[in-house]
Amino acid sequence: MNADAVLIPANDRSHWANASLSQRLEKFQGIFVKHKAIKKVADFVEAELVLRKVEMKANGVLVIAGSGSGKTSFVNFLKRQYPDVDTPTRSTRPVVCFKVPAVPSPSSMGSALLKALGDPLYDRGTWEDKKDRAENLLLKAGTIIIAIDDFQDVPSRRKARGVEHIANWIRDLCDFKFPGLVFALGTEQAAVVRDAHDQLRRRMQARFELPVFSMASETDIKNYLSLLELVDRGLPLAEHSELKSMRLARPLLAATNGILDYLMKLMARALVRAVQRGSERIEKVDLELGFEDLHQVAAVAGNPFAADWNGEALTGPGQIFELRQDEPDDANLKKASRRGQRATKAG
Known part of the structure; x- marks a missing residue:
């Protein structure tokens, strides 16, 4: 729901x-x-965004959750907390969301991000070509949260080398000069991507779990x-x-x-x-x-x-x-x- x-x-x-x-x-x-586990993440986001604004660089957050555990509800909650604003002079999109593509690669992940940001030419060029456009659009849109859903699909669809490429892509994303958080949401397999890259593991130390209740x-x-x-x-x-x-x-x-x-x-x-x-x-x-x-x-x-x-x-x-x-x-x-x-x- x-x-x-x-x-x-x-x-x-x-x-x-x-x-x-x-x-x-x-x-x-x-x-x-807003149960205990959700509140824990929400409180972290509120405090961490203040720090991101001061440091003017991003960090990663891993959210482990199975199907039906509230990922979609949580992302919608973030959208309500940080809503889009449209004025005659500027439009902002603080929360940007997209799902892992069917064939995840640095280029297809870049396309998915650009599409979520509203770039009409989102599928043009390599990831290297898309980097500058993505960084500029993130700053222009005032984005502070990027939420990537179904993150567990990366290791299920790519071999070890491919997983490492995606991990490197996420690390690059965290290096963009936008003062926000990059959320990777998925099942336990999502941690495989983070752990495939030493620098990403350091940039995505925050980990939360949305539980199955018992x-x-x-x-x-x-x-x-x-x-x-x-x-x-x-x-x-x-x-x-x-x-x-x-x-x-x-x-x-x-x-x-x-x-x-x-x-x-x-x-x-x-x-x-x-x-x-x-x-x-x-x-x-x-x-x-x-x-x-x-x-x-x-x-x-x-x-x-x-x-x-x-x-x-x-x-x-x-x-x-x-x-x-x-x-x-x-x-x-x-x-x-x-x-x-x-x-x-x-x-």
């Missing part, structure tokens, strides 16, 4: 009692859950319940739904495998069900029906909000997190599933 607004705790929620479903959904789509330890439980509380506070309903109660927290973990994006998609559908039922809070029945709405046939094979749920993670045949024999190397899914199993068997 693309979330854009900072979540602010609400003390008085009574005004939602008269709101339409469309108004509520519009509000929900704008929620940005209940495997006391700290994990605390962070997960805090997340649910933040989501609960942001729901456009007149009453608190007590999402962090264990009767809901455990099945919510099983239903989402601890992935934030899955959680928000489920909550959107549960919100619809609750409002249709005339309720100002989400109950277990809304989550059960919302899970069915979201997963259809797969929900028949296992719904953690149904009365017959056995407390197991949903990794069996036909279930939403089924472990397939043709995907034996999907380590992230297996780890998430084991966390889910430990969580749902706990207590």
